[in-house]
Amino acid sequence: MRLSDTLTRGPAELPDPPGPMRIYSCGPTVYQRIHVGNAVPFVFAMWLRRWLQRTGYEVQLAINITDINDKIYEAAPGASAELARNATEWYLEDTSGLGLGRPDFEPRATETVPEQIAMIEQLIEAGFAYEVDGDVYYRVSRFAEYGRLSGQRPDKVEEQEPNPRKEDARDFALWKANKPGEDTWWDSPWGHGRPGWHIECSAMSEKHLGIEFEVHGGGLDLVFPHHENELAQSRALGHRFAKIWMHNGMLRLGDAEMHKSLGNVVTLQNALATWGRETLLLFYATGHWRKPLDFTDETLASAAARAEGFRDVFRSPSQPAPEGSWERFAAALDDDFNTPEALAVAHEWRDHALLRRALEIFGLESLGELPEAPPEVVELARERARARAERRFDDADELRRGIEQAGWIVRDSDAEFQLVPRS
Ligand SMILES: [Zn+2]
Structure with missing residues (x-):
């Protein structure tokens, strides 16, 4: 099996014969109900786990919950801890509504602060970080590979987190001193404060998957600065970190007009209530994970029609599929996890057992469960x-x-x- 890798900008072959497959995918920052677009990396990671398990890999999947972040402080001044707790529950509830199960690990930033502090201390000791008035910054100029993941020249990297106290405009915060109005903080060697977003993920992934793991995933919007910084932090400490980087395309809501007309339907909770999990999952599967995905009335209607098409197959007598049918389906998924191609293959089948086996990968075997007559x-x-x-x-x-x-x-x-x- 091969997957497209952002770091090498080409296909990466997975180990054959299958072995351990440790996957980390960046989860949501919890400050509101998640959006249908936020669910894309969750859905693809859960599907990829099922497919890899089916083909013999020992998969361990971690999807974190970012419950310490600027956005949470901004959304609930003085009550960020409570908002983060509530929004974590909403996230768990909404993603469970997809019916795909839970990842093996769902670490929270608040549970990993000691590991984050330990990593920052090691970075300071190795000369990759420095303290200024209770803040700690990563020294980008020390890491020669900086910019490789996002394809920027190391000397031309965009400025991040403007702040005159930094040595260099490219540097980013590992630890931020507590500010007035921020109701949660932790003790550290640099005083009261809280970790930066990027170090949270370096620490959470390594805590559960080790200093070297196979795949790191997330939305395309995370390549820079988030993933570039995660990679810089971990590799500066000599950790191999992720071998393959998968970035899914963004979900598009069409023009501003439509954005408005869809209103709050764009939360995952409302999308599930409006279209149901089967239609929504088929909608996600109709796009290739690397490409943008258009969330429109038309694309949802065509996913609903597709779901009905599969139900119709189960309402009709089963007919054996032609020789080699499963192999064609498997070949599509093994080639960069091409879900639209795999579904197109399965769409031709009238063989109930084979179709159910394929739909299971997507959590859609329920399409074959017809209601019982009274x-x-x-x-x-x-x-x-x-x-x-x-x-x-x-x-x-x-x-x-x-x-x-x-x-x-x-x-x-x-x-x-x-x-x-x-x-
Ligand atoms: Zn992350």
């Missing part, structure tokens, strides 16, 4: 089967009409009969 309808269908066996065809027709009036369609199959709801 006992009185089942009884009518049994009587009809008896009538047919005894060649009483007028009675059989009469019973079929009764079944239809009750909202069901009876189909004769090898296994006696099948009842499917009338759509």
Whole structure:
């Protein structure tokens, strides 16, 4: 299997035969209900985990929760800790609504502060960081590879976090001294304060996956500065850190007008309530993970039609798929996890068992779970089967009409009969 890698700007081959596959994906900053776009890296990481497990890899997936961040202080001055706790619960609830399970590890920044402080101390000791009045900054000029991930020349890197106390405009904060109005802080060798966003992720990923792991994921908007800085922090300490960097394309809400008309439907919670998890998951799968994804009424309607198409297959008798069908599906996923291609292959199948196996990867096996008919309808269908066996065809027709009036369609199959709801 191969995956596109941001660092080498080319395909990276995964170990063959399969071995350990440790994946870290940057999770949300918790200060509001997450948006349908914030769910993209979660969905792809959970799917990738299922596919890698299916093909024999021992997967460990960590998706963090950023519960210490400027955005939280700004959203709830004086009450940031409470907002972060509530928003963490909303995130867990909303992503659980996708029905894809939970990652193996869901570390929170607030639980990893000692590890973050230890890393900052090591960086200072090695000359990669310096303290100014209770703040600690990373010394970008010391790290020769800086800018490689985001494709910037080391001497031309964009300024980040403007602040006259830094040695260099490119430097970024590892630790920030407590400011008035910030209601949460931690003790450190540099006084009361809190970690910077980037060091949180270096510490959380290494705590759970080790100083070297296979894949680091996240949205394309995180390449610079977040991931460039994570990489600089960890590699400065001699840690190999992530081998492959996967960045998913951003979800687009169309023009400003549409953004407005969709209103608060764009939260994951409301999108799930409006379209249901199956349509929403199929919508995510119709785009290649590296490309932008357009969230519009049309793309959602076409995902809903696709879901209905798969349900229809299960309402009809199963027919064996042609030889090599699964191999074609697997080849699409093994080639840079091409979900639209894999779904296009599965869309041709009428083989219930094979289709269910494919849909399981996406958490969509529920499309094959048809509702059960009530006992009185089942009884009518049994009587009809008896009538047919005894060649009483007028009675059989009469019973079929009764079944239809009750909202069901009876189909004769090898296994006696099948009842499917009338759509
Ligand atoms: Zn991160």
